[in-house]
Amino acid sequence: MNDNGDRLPWLVVRQDDNGNRYRVGAYATRAEAQQRADQLESHGHKQLYWIEQAAAKQQ
Template sequence: MTDSGAVLPWLVIRQDEGGNRYRVGRYATRAEAERVADRLDSHSHQQLYVVEKVGRAVG
């Protein structure tokens, strides 16, 4: 059986003004995660959406 982290290694994280971070979703590719983060970010003025790879920050 495969590890789901290997199948969906890209995370979209929402960070609020207080620095609290919440996982929004997991995605198979960085491009897919970035599309979701960009779409969410365009609708929000209070939170920041970032893309990270499981196990390390991407930037």
């Protein structure tokens, strides 16, 4: 996973039962991120997964 928001602008984020949020991965396209979120949700755990666009880095 790369922190470069220009190359991997789509994030998959997880929220656990306690409300803690974690970045799971970064992806080049929204479709890739959605596919990963769907895979993770299919495991039946109570965690919530969603995708969001990474904030643009200021220089």
